[in-house]
Amino acid sequence: MFSIVTYFSVEALLLLLVTALLYACLPQKLRRWVLLLASYIFFYSISGKLLAYLLFSTLSVHHIGLWLADVQNECAAQTKGLARDERKALNAVYQKKQRKIMGFACFIHIGLLVLLKYTPFFSENINTLLKLAGSSFKLQIPKYLIPIGISFYTLQAVAYLFDVYRKKIPADRNLMRLALFMSFFPQLMEGPICRYSDTAVALYDAPKMRYDNFVLGSQRILFGLMKKLVIADRLNLLIQNVYAEPNKYDGFIIALSAVGYTFQLYADFSGTMDLVIGAAQMFGITLPENFKRPFFSATISEFWKRWHITLGTWFKDYIFFPVSMSKPMKKLTTQARKKLGNHYGPLIAGAVSLFCVWICNGLWHGAGWNYIFFGMYHFALILGGNIAEPVVIKITQKLHINRASFPYRCIQIARTFILVCFGELFFRAEGLKSGIKMFCKIFTDFTFASLKSGSLFKCGMDRQDYIIIIVSAILLFVIGILQEKGIQIRNSIAKKNIAVQFAVYYALILFIIIFGAYGAGYVPLDPIYAGF
Amino acid sequence: MIYVKRIFTFIMFVLGLVGLLIGSSYIFLPKSNEKNSGMEEFKANGILGEKANSIDILFIGDSELYSSVIPLQLWDEKGYTSYNCGTSGQTLDYTAVMLNRTFEKQSPKIVVLEAHAIYRKFTVKNVLFTKTADYFSVFRYHNRWKTMKIQEMNKPAEYTFTDECKGYRFSTKVKASENAKTHMKPSDKSAPIEKLNRQSVLKIKKFCDEKGAKLILVSTPSTKCWNYMRHNGIEAFAKELQCEYIDMNLMKKEIPIDWDKDTRDKGDHLNYFGAKKVTSYLSEYLESTALLTDKRGNPDYEKWDLALNEFNKMLKEQHV
Structure with missing residues (x-):
């Protein structure tokens, strides 16, 4: 029976290839039928x-x-x-x-x-x-x-x-x-969550398949495969052990797993998005981006503008704005502005809207108290950030700290990353109680003994696994910096001569084949966001 | 013209990729069939180190098999050379791989397939992966980058290792079965065999026929993995295949398994005491086929005597 479990299954890639082939060969009127039929086959094969x-x-x-x-x-x-x-x-x-x-x-x-x-x-x-x-x-x-x-x-x-x-x-x-x-x-x-105005017309028009789109789309799929198979699936060796039995591990290993899980979630979800957006690009359809280098965020608000962007904008457009622009909230803002001033006045109505957004965000991710806690955690961080902002500005001014300077931004990025990792710890934990225990253990049982004794390398991942994760992280970091600088890497590669292009593709394919966590001894990670 | 150029570029790309896969497969292929060299299922693949055309019986299947058949006991009792190629959770696509590998160097007269593998589910994806990994071993051995040394990369592969127990996994652990009383309760129903599994067994049968080997289906005793419905399913399938089927689960007189003492994990697998009984029965059965010759005393098979001595020594050390 033809059944698909993840986008990264052979069956899914086969369906994509067959659909692409039919799409390329058929006239426009039939192409849209090919897409619809493939979509329903895909859905049926899962559900x-x-x-x-x-x-x-x-x-x-x-x-x-x-x-x-x-x-x-x-x-x-x-x-x-x-x-x-x-x-x-x-x-x-x-x-x-x-x-x-x-x-x-x-x-x-x-x-x-x-x-x-x-x-x-x-x-x-x-x-x-x-x-x-x-x-x-x-x-x-x-x-x-x-x-x-x-x-x-x-x-x-x-x-x-x-x-x-x-x-x-x-x-x-x-x-x-x-x-x-x-x-x-x-x-x-797994999304991205599209708007009708983004994709409907293009999908129905079913544009002709173009060579450059096919190449760029394939490139992106390969990059997504790398993130999924090399990083997310390899990290699974550590994450599943530590989160299943956190009592067995010290604070250092738990902290490392929290960082590892954040990175795994990013690699899994953004890798899937690369595959999704790349696949759509092959058909000439441009889907909205869902990630924009989230770990370069200086604040939690900025993080949510770079992570799962389409969900964030959905909540903004269909929950935050309707609530904050509603009559009672407008009235509240006007009254509060008079008493609390221009900064804190609108914050009250904003806080109510923000609360609605984050309770929904938490629940959207799953029906569980840890997800609600996850939503409330981010609500508290964003609201806290907004409340503290004038104070922070004053302090930095008095201390003559340039808030726009590179070191200050680095500190902000590091702080945001740590806060995100804590949030993800609760998100992944097997229930809220377990999350709280793990969080406490980071502070009460933090020791480097496992690193010194080498027991760290017996928690599922060995030394070589860590090396590969670090190398991959550096690779993503460098690519991220280049993208932040506005360099379009895929287009640059596509413009190089054929020998350079081939070398890059071969290197990426071999990297995935050799360092991918698949085959005997590995359990592939279930698509995390598909569960939501 | 542009289409021709693109097609040419695509063909060049694919050819280059195939070349790279062949090259990397050569590098990653274990250069010896030992565990340290990264050989998968090294105990079962120990058959690759056996002298050419020296194995008369090939046992193939999953963990039920490697826990139940002792090749060195067969040698001891009847002088038959055999190898147990059972591997954990073996699916029929891997059975086919093991068969192909074995028949490259050996020409066994009898192939014994443990029927539990026939009920183990696998998918087209598994088959594709196994086939691809057969052509490009980098997919199977890619994880060797962790332990590989540079000097190994260019060495030609030389498989000389053979397992001291000829694939049998020794265990004297005892954990009594909990469902022995209800085991093999008669039923008229038949457990269906997946289409892909049926096709795979048909291919295995055809392969054995072409190679002149007799295929026998066997169900070794297990209170967890076997039941009457499966018995019915395999019995009917064996008739269709026109091959013999031995269900040891029904041979309570011939193979008197004591489910309190002869299993290591509550009736799932046999321990050494159970395996001894199964092998004793098998040696008599195999003799009755009149296809095999006693090779004891033949100087070409001296190593089998040495292996048996080592095995007996180990049994003594284990106070068995």
């Missing part, structure tokens, strides 16, 4: 009959979009030629109608996501509360099969409907274009 959920979401989004458009058109027709006051009153009536439709749409789409993903978690917690209250009543904990990518395509669907509601885009009457937008197979499992 089987749960494909029905995706089809239902697509049909419902299409229908609700048209419904909204009809109401908007009706409103425009009815208000045409009316006096201002009458127009305003009628607009309000239609606005209310649209809001009801949006409420219904959210109820269906977010409701389905909540039902499938969060009911077991909520039921468990209600049972715990009932038990604490002395009640013998117990809710049945449901078990649902969750279709792959539901967290991703639901957000795309909701974004599309909100954009139609806000008249940013017209509702699409073409069901196929919408179906392609919802299901395009490279991005189905």
Whole structure:
């Protein structure tokens, strides 16, 4: 049976190759069908009959979009030629109608996501509360099969409907274009979370496959493979051992694993994004970037503008702004501004919006207290940073520290990295309790004894494994610096003569084949973000 | 013209890549079949170090097999030369690899396949990987970069190592089975065999026929891995293959396994005491095929006597 487990499986790469081949050979009208068919085959091979959920979401989004458009058109027709006051009153009536439709749409789409993903978690917690209250009543904990990518395509669907509601885009009457937008197979499992205006038209147009796109896309896929097979899968040897039984290890090893996990998560997710974006590029489709050298961030806010960018912008556009621009929040800001001034005044309404964003962000990643803690941790850090900013500016001014200087930025980057690693420790820990224990152990049981005795090299990764990880990290660091300087490495390689190009590709392929963590003795890492 | 140029460039790229893979495979291929040289499954691959055309019986399968058949006991009792190529979790794609490797240097008259491997799931992906790794061993031995020395890289491969127990894994651990009483409860149902597994066994049968070797299917005793439904499945499949099938799980008289004493891990695998009983039965059975000759006393097989002496010495040291 043809079944795909990860993007990095032979089956997935085979599907990509066959689709690319058909796409290259067929005329435009059929190319879009090839993409849609490949997308549904991809979905079916992972989730089987749960494909029905995706089809239902697509049909419902299409229908609700048209419904909204009809109401908007009706409103425009009815208000045409009316006096201002009458127009305003009628607009309000239609606005209310649209809001009801949006409420219904959210109820269906977010409701389905909540039902499938969060009911077991909520039921468990209600049972715990009932038990604490002395009640013998117990809710049945449901078990649902969750279709792959539901967290991703639901957000795309909701974004599309909100954009139609806000008249940013017209509702699409073409069901196929919408179906392609919802299901395009490279991005189905782990994103990026695209907007309708980003990809729908290009997907439906199904541009001709071009040689340069094919080469650049293949390059990026190779780079993603390197990150996944050499770094993420190799680090798995250490991470799975330490996080499974943290009590066995000292604070130094736990701290190292926290750093290792942060790097692993980055290599896994950004490597997958390289594959996804590279695969789309082969078809001439430009997907939005999800990563922009996040470890060069000076603050946590900046980090979230560079890490999982499409999720961050989704929360910003569809949660942060609507909440902060709502009437009660505007009123609150005006009042607070009078009492607390221009910096701290807007912070209160901002904090409420930020709280909504981070509780959703935590829950989006998973139904568990550690994920909620992870969200609240970042909420506290960002809010704390905003509150402390004027004080920090004053202190640095008094101490004559140039905040724009290179050493100061380096310190900020290091601080942000450490804070991110702590956050990821809770994120990966097997439950919140375990995360707290591990965090405490870093400070109460920190010793270099394991390094001196060599037991560090018996926790899953040996000396050579560490060397490869360090070499790969240096490689990514150098590439990151070049990209920060605006150098387009892939384009530069593509412009070199054929011998240099071949040498670079061969070196990368051999690096993956020789240093990849696959075969006997290795357990490949499950795609982390596909689980969300 | 541009298309021709691109196709030419692509062909050149692929050819260069194949050349690099061949080169790196040569470098990474273990230069000896010992564990220290990085040889995979070195005990099973010890057969590569056996004298050419000296092995009469090849045992092949998973851990059930390497725990159950003692080649040196067969030598001791009947003078038959055999090798146990069982490996942990062996899937049929690897069975085919081991068969091919063995028949390059040996021409066994009998191939005994442990039937548990027939029920072990594997995918087309496994087959592809195994095939690719067969052509380009860098995929199988890439991890040798950790231990490889520069002087090794250019050395020609020379496989002279052979396992002292001829592939058998000795263990005297005892952990009684917990389901011995319900083991092999009769059933009319038959456990289905995956399509890919069926095809693989058919290929193995064809290969053995072409090489003039008799294929025998065997189920060694295991209360964890074997049941009546699997017995039915293999029995029917053996008929289809037109080969013999011996289910030792049903031979309680001929092979009186004591599930309190003869297993090392609660009935999953046999220990030495159980393996001795299985091998004794096998030696009689193999004699009855009249395909093999007693080679004891033949000066060409002196090393087998030496290996047996060492094995017996080890048994004494272990107070067995």
